[in-house]
Amino acid sequence: MTRDIFQDVPEMLPMRMPAAPAKLRVLGVSRRFEEKSGVVSALDNISMEVGQGEFLCIVGPSGCGKSTLLNLMAGLDLPSSGEIWLDGRPTDAARDNKLSVIFQELGLFPWLTVLDNVAFGLKMRNVERAERIERAREALKLVHLSRFEKHFIHQLSGGMRQRVALARSLVLRPDVLFMDEPFAALDAQTRDLMHEELERIWRETGQTIVFVTHNVREAIRLGDRVLLLTFRPGRVKTEFPIGLPRPRHMEDPRLALAARDVLAQLKEEINKAVDEEYGDAASR
Amino acid sequence: MRRRAEKILFFVTLLAIWQIVYQLHVWPPYLFPSPRGVFEALQYGLQDGSIATAVGISMKRIALGYAFSIVLGLMLGLLIASSKTVENTVGSLVLGLQSLPSICWLPLAVLWFGLSESAILFVVVMGSVLAITINTEAGVRNVPRIYAMAGRNLGAHGPKLFWHVLLPASLPYLVSGLKQGWAFAWRSLISGEMIFVSLGLGHLLMMGRDLNDMSQVLAVMFLIMVLGYLVDRVFFANIERRIRHRWGFAATS
Numbered sequence: 325m326t327r328d329i330f331q332d333v334p335e336m337l338p339m340r341m342p343a344a345p346a347k348l349r350v351l352g353v354s355r356r357f358e359e360k361s362g363v364v365s366a367l368d369n370i371s372m373e374v375g376q377g378e379f380l381c382i383v384g385p386s387g388c389g390k391s392t393l394l395n396l397m398a399g400l401d402l403p404s405s406g407e408i409w410l411d412g413r414p415t416d417a418a419r420d421n422k423l424s425v426i427f428q429e430l431g432l433f434p435w436l437t438v439l440d441n442v443a444f445g446l447k448m449r450n451v452e453r454a455e456r457i458e459r460a461r462e463a464l465k466l467v468h469l470s471r472f473e474k475h476f477i478h479q480l481s482g483g484m485r486q487r488v489a490l491a492r493s494l495v496l497r498p499d500v501l502f503m504d505e506p507f508a509a510l511d512a513q514t515r516d517l518m519h520e521e522l523e524r525i526w527r528e529t530g531q532t533i534v535f536v537t538h539n540v541r542e543a544i545r546l547g548d549r550v551l552l553l554t555f556r557p558g559r560v561k562t563e564f565p566i567g568l569p570r571p572r573h574m575e576d577p578r579l580a581l582a583a584r585d586v587l588a589q590l591k592e593e594i595n596k597a598v599d600e601e602y603g604d605a606a607s608r
Numbered sequence: 609m610r611r612r613a614e615k616i617l618f619f620v621t622l623l624a625i626w627q628i629v630y631q632l633h634v635w636p637p638y639l640f641p642s643p644r645g646v647f648e649a650l651q652y653g654l655q656d657g658s659i660a661t662a663v664g665i666s667m668k669r670i671a672l673g674y675a676f677s678i679v680l681g682l683m684l685g686l687l688i689a690s691s692k693t694v695e696n697t698v699g700s701l702v703l704g705l706q707s708l709p710s711i712c713w714l715p716l717a718v719l720w721f722g723l724s725e726s727a728i729l730f731v732v733v734m735g736s737v738l739a740i741t742i743n744t745e746a747g748v749r750n751v752p753r754i755y756a757m758a759g760r761n762l763g764a765h766g767p768k769l770f771w772h773v774l775l776p777a778s779l780p781y782l783v784s785g786l787k788q789g790w791a792f793a794w795r796s797l798i799s800g801e802m803i804f805v806s807l808g809l810g811h812l813l814m815m816g817r818d819l820n821d822m823s824q825v826l827a828v829m830f831l832i833m834v835l836g837y838l839v840d841r842v843f844f845a846n847i848e849r850r851i852r853h854r855w856g857f858a859a860t861s
Contacts, residue, residue, distance in 0.1 A: 400761070424761060431758030434855045435776040448763035448772070478856025492762070 346373040347532050348500055353406030355392050366392045368557035377530045381547030385594045389558030390536045398425045398502045424498035428505045430489045432477045438488055439473035445496045463495035483514040503535045519545055540586045544579055545572055555597040641823040649823035666808040673732030674793045681737045685744025702741055710735030710796040728800045735796025736789040743785020747778030787844045794836050
């Protein structure tokens, strides 16, 4: 039934595989956690890939393991089974050099200036001082924060902090940039602005981005492709290629139309989650 | 401006009451000297060099003892913060020992090191090292997890993570530990110097007592107070202001 929408506007949402070769591959990955109540399966035999230069968004109900999946892909956690490949090779211990994560809380360092925050990763890689300052300034220019390089973090607004975090990751030219609900705490206007900025930066740099969010419209606003995960254990429920032209706008009616289909499927998963969490109590 | 006037008025009144009580001859002058007598004792001590010598010796001792405490306290604090077993064992010992006034270590120190510089240093270190240890531990333990996560993701591992992330992130705690450590070190030093002949400010104080020279006793007490206050208010207040400037007000609470 939801397919009807696609039939109405086939040119807008062409079903296609990612055009570029796969940058990152997730092959039959499961992740189980041992808890007091027993073993909880967060992800179950999940397979997916991220294309070179692709902007991939992952959505799902809370508790579907989307952050777990991101942590595994970013090398912050190890799968219970399955493999993750980067550039056609299984990832190894050195992969954190190539995979950069922006966390929801950002974790900017309050004891460093904006410039030193951005240059931090280069310093850890022993890049010499003159070069790292030059590269950090370039990155700050990209996010339009050049005038604030001497500021400390607490002097910046929420949106500016997001940009510092972006610059701090981009300066390392990571293979893949992972973002875990980075804009969840921002007000609506600032979030719209960050969407524009992120889209622009992505187009200018060709950076491969994996973006996790629970906000369906945000995912469609940004992504080349949206993956919807099922409620526990997480699997890929549906893959939605988003063919809308860029730059996109939140108010675009075609965007709302595309969101309807994703939302309908998300609703099914949320209902499952509600049944599982409150079902026992309701039947009593 | 008004606060300052209040303060000045308070201290002037205090001096006036002191002068009045002195002039009423409630106690003989050698037990209760005049403000002027204390001032003259201070002046005399400054002129004949006895104060300069004593301050020099005390400062050298505290610099050495305090430096030793900082190194030891930082290392101990990190060790306790880094392992549950060490926390459970050494950590509880540290907490227990902290309730022991440092001067209690003096008899032990004298037996071990004799009447020497080492004995005084030992007392100073025992007085201040625990405060620094406890605050270092709290500082490292309270570093928000996100800093370590972000640091690791940016390529900081092992010693780099420690030097460039964990240590600066715990700085506000470290400074309050260093401040407390300083206060304890200063108290321990003066008590140590008072108990055995050793030159230094504490000794100068006891010399005043031995000579029944209450003016000198009060003059030296005044000096000890001013020196302690200066380090606390000038040195540490400055560092704290800088940290507040960098971190914003959130981190100072």
